[in-house]
Amino acid sequence: MVPLSYYLALSGILFACGVAGFLIKRNIITIFLSIELMLNGVNLSFVAFAAHWHQLAGQIFVFFVMVVAAAESAVGLAIIIAVHRTRETLNVDQVNLLKL
Amino acid sequence: MNPPLHLWLIPLIPLAGATINGLIGKKASRQGVSAVALLASGAAFAMALWVALRFSSLTVVPHIEIFAHWIRSGGFNVDFAFYLDQLSLVMLLVVTGVGFLIHIYSVGYMWEDAGYYRFFTYLNLFMFFMLTLVLANNYLMMFIGWEGVGLASYLLIGFWFTKDSAASAGKKAFIVNRIGDFGFLIALFLLIQHFGSLNFQRVFEAVRPLSAETGSAGWLTATGILLMVGAAGKSAQIPLYVWLPDAMEGPTPVSALIHAATMVTAGVYMVSRSHMIFERAPMALTVVAIIGTLTAFFAATIGIAQTDIKKVLAYSTVSQLGYMFMACGVGAFSAGIFHLMTHAFFKGLLFLAAGSVIHGVGGEQDMRKMGGLRSYMPWTFVTMGIATLAIAGIPPLAGFWSKDEILWKAYSSSQGSWVFWLIGVITALITSFYMFRLMYMTFAGDYRGADEHELVVVGHAHGHDAHGLPHESPAVMLVPLIILAVLSLVGGLVGIGNRFEHFLAPVFEQSASLSAAAETSNAIAETGGHGKEWLLMGVSISIAFLGWYLAYLLYSKKPELPQKIADALGGLYATVVHKYYIDELYAAVFIKPLIDGSTRILWQGVDRKIIDAAVNDTADGARNVSDEVRHMQSGNLRSYAGWIAAGAAAVIAYMIWMWTKA
Numbered sequence: 001m002v003p004l005s006y007y008l009a010l011s012g013i014l015f016a017c018g019v020a021g022f023l024i025k026r027n028i029i030t031i032f033l034s035i036e037l038m039l040n041g042v043n044l045s046f047v048a049f050a051a052h053w054h055q056l057a058g059q060i061f062v063f064f065v066m067v068v069a070a071a072e073s074a075v076g077l078a079i080i081i082a083v084h085r086t087r088e089t090l091n092v093d094q095v096n097l098l099k100l
Numbered sequence: 101m102n103p104p105l106h107l108w109l110i111p112l113i114p115l116a117g118a119t120i121n122g123l124i125g126k127k128a129s130r131q132g133v134s135a136v137a138l139l140a141s142g143a144a145f146a147m148a149l150w151v152a153l154r155f156s157s158l159t160v161v162p163h164i165e166i167f168a169h170w171i172r173s174g175g176f177n178v179d180f181a182f183y184l185d186q187l188s189l190v191m192l193l194v195v196t197g198v199g200f201l202i203h204i205y206s207v208g209y210m211w212e213d214a215g216y217y218r219f220f221t222y223l224n225l226f227m228f229f230m231l232t233l234v235l236a237n238n239y240l241m242m243f244i245g246w247e248g249v250g251l252a253s254y255l256l257i258g259f260w261f262t263k264d265s266a267a268s269a270g271k272k273a274f275i276v277n278r279i280g281d282f283g284f285l286i287a288l289f290l291l292i293q294h295f296g297s298l299n300f301q302r303v304f305e306a307v308r309p310l311s312a313e314t315g316s317a318g319w320l321t322a323t324g325i326l327l328m329v330g331a332a333g334k335s336a337q338i339p340l341y342v343w344l345p346d347a348m349e350g351p352t353p354v355s356a357l358i359h360a361a362t363m364v365t366a367g368v369y370m371v372s373r374s375h376m377i378f379e380r381a382p383m384a385l386t387v388v389a390i391i392g393t394l395t396a397f398f399a400a401t402i403g404i405a406q407t408d409i410k411k412v413l414a415y416s417t418v419s420q421l422g423y424m425f426m427a428c429g430v431g432a433f434s435a436g437i438f439h440l441m442t443h444a445f446f447k448g449l450l451f452l453a454a455g456s457v458i459h460g461v462g463g464e465q466d467m468r469k470m471g472g473l474r475s476y477m478p479w480t481f482v483t484m485g486i487a488t489l490a491i492a493g494i495p496p497l498a499g500f501w502s503k504d505e506i507l508w509k510a511y512s513s514s515q516g517s518w519v520f521w522l523i524g525v526i527t528a529l530i531t532s533f534y535m536f537r538l539m540y541m542t543f544a545g546d547y548r549g550a551d552e553h554e555l556v557v558v559g560h561a562h563g564h565d566a567h568g569l570p571h572e573s574p575a576v577m578l579v580p581l582i583i584l585a586v587l588s589l590v591g592g593l594v595g596i597g598n599r600f601e602h603f604l605a606p607v608f609e610q611s612a613s614l615s616a617a618a619e620t621s622n623a624i625a626e627t628g629g630h631g632k633e634w635l636l637m638g639v640s641i642s643i644a645f646l647g648w649y650l651a652y653l654l655y656s657k658k659p660e661l662p663q664k665i666a667d668a669l670g671g672l673y674a675t676v677v678h679k680y681y682i683d684e685l686y687a688a689v690f691i692k693p694l695i696d697g698s699t700r701i702l703w704q705g706v707d708r709k710i711i712d713a714a715v716n717d718t719a720d721g722a723r724n725v726s727d728e729v730r731h732m733q734s735g736n737l738r739s740y741a742g743w744i745a746a747g748a749a750a751v752i753a754y755m756i757w758m759w760t761k762a
């Protein structure tokens with residue numbers, strides 16, 4: 001039996017990797033992948049807790065997260081395509097017109 | 101029980117006239133507007149006459165008609181109700197009668213004016229408020245009329261509102277009246293506090309058993325003096341008289357109706373109506389008498405040196421009102437009301453005749469540019485001459501009877517004194533002098549306005565013949581003049597044998613405790629008094645002729661004399677010409693500090709430095725903070741992510757810190 005803390009540590013590492021990728025990378029696609037990484041880090045802690053406490057609620061939540069993530073990636077990819085068409089770049093540092 | 105007299109119709113008919121003319125008069129023809137206005141005021145007059153005819157058949161006087169409840173608040177009740185006794189009947193007849201004549205006159209005088217319908221709307225509105233004032237059954241309704249006539253006065257003084265002087269004269273009248281109204285209101289509050297009522301009958305019944313405040317001044321004295329403050333505002337007495345001469349900016353019929361015959365006498369009416377209070381406050385009565393006497397003398401001296409025909413009459417009005425207050429102040433209320441009535445006739449006539457003169461010479465008001473008008477305007481000359489004889493106190497015209505009555509009472513009454521009489525007689529001399537001066541300057545000699553005539557600034561909108569020689573006014577203006585002249589001739593005869601006094605006696609009956617003093621003074625009058633009365637009468641008649649002679653000497657026989665006298669008097673003359681610098685004094689003492697205080701403290705200090713500053717500083721602060729903070733919104737996605745991560749890290753750090761502490 002693998003202890004709960006192992007799962008949580010892995011979950012934390014996954015999430016931290018996501019955050020780091022989000023902050024460091026400039027390519028939108030990579031940033032997008034980093035978001036998915038963070039979501040799945042959270043999902044891992046959900047299912048770990050669900051298994052540990054024998055509660056189904058955590059697993060149900062994971063389904064919700066996955067549904068939202070699927071919807072988000074559909075919209076997000078559509079936006080990325082639109083950005084690429086108009087700006088001809090995927091570098092977020094050059095997509096900075098929306099400001100005061 | 102009395103049969104119903106439908107008193108409500110008397111004020112409401114003019115109100116209906118004002119409403120009709122005000123709503124549709126702009127589109128109606130001048131004939132239509134005149135018909136409505138004349139019908140309204142004529143019907144009010146007819147009603148008043150009918151009421152006067154029915155008056156003797158009334159079994160209960162005062163006759164009271166209650167139409168509706170107004171305020172029911174605990175024990176404090178005010179009704180919409182009218183009160184008819186001998187005093188209000190006299191006022192009713194004077195207001196509707198003179199008012200109707202002046203309406204007729206105005207048709208001719210204002211015919212060329214662009215604001216014709218507006219003028220008659222205001223005039224009818226004035227009639228409504230004035231009739232409410234004189235018929236009111238309680239002080240509160242009287243106050244409505246009181247404020248209403250002030251409003252009408254304001255509207256009519258500023259009738260030619262495009263002229264700056266007219267607009268500010270209107271404001272001045274209104275503001276000065278507010279000061280008086282403040283005193284009146286406080287007096288009403290005192291009455292409510294002590295009697296819980298403003299109803300005339302209830303207040304008078306409650307006052308009746310009280311004894312006079314002879315030793316020390318009590319609240320009755322305070323009420324009396326505050327009522328007098330109100331009266332001084334409305335009736336242009338010292339120290340609040342300054343608005344009336346400026347009010348001459350209004351059209352001349354307005355000066356005649358409102359600022360000579362009716363509205364300005366409202367104060368005299370109010371004091372007389374409240375005689376029950378004043379009789380029990382001898383000190384307040386003395387204040388009234390002193391203010392009246394001083395005003396009479398003071399205003400008359402200013403009248404000597406004025407050159408504007410209407411200004412002379414304005415100061416004369418202030419002076420004559422002073423006589424009325426002198427009469428009230430010595431307890432001779434019926435003499436005051438008598439003078440009020442005769443004054444309404446002859447002063448109304450004087451103003452209307454002056455209007456006719458101004459009309460005839462194309463808008464000129466300066467008497468130095470008149471002269472010799474007798475041959476051009478014979479009717480105006482004759483009628484104005486009659487009014488002048490009347491106001492000067494030449495027997496047997498109206499003014500003689502009433503003025504002599506006042507002077508005699510000022511001397512003989514228990515409240516009176518020879519000082520009042522002496523100042524009154526000197527004032528009579530001055531009155532006679534300045535009135536005949538006006539007559540000589542206007543009607544005698546040669547016409548002096550011919551050359552400048554075309555250059556005359558026609559302040560009045562009658563742009564008709566601003567050229568050519570003076571001419572007589574149309575018949576529609578002359579008929580009221582003639583009727584008023586007849587009234588000025590015979591109006592005083594009702595006072596012979598004290599008939600007028602006896603008619604008003606039920607109103608001014610003395611209560612038992614006070615009548616003792618009156619008895620003694622009457623006894624004096626009966627025994628040694630008659631000879632003295634004739635003597636004093638002789639003095640006042642000769643004084644009137646003396647004034648006439650002086651005016652004749654100075655302004656007809658030796659026209660170069662006045663200038664010499666003026667030069668000899670130097671500074672004194674200049675002071676009189678400048679009306680004793682009272683306007684300048686008020687400007688320096690009251691108006692300038694008020695304006696400066698408002699500008700520097702309230703506007704620049706409180707408003708700009710505190711209120712505006714608070715609002716503006718809040719806005720400025722928000723903007724300055726935003727200016728700094730908005731740089732965070734760089735548009736750079738990764739910096740946003742960085743802020744979010746930093747924020748999340750901070751929250752987590754806080755939670756861990758709290759957790760470890762617990």
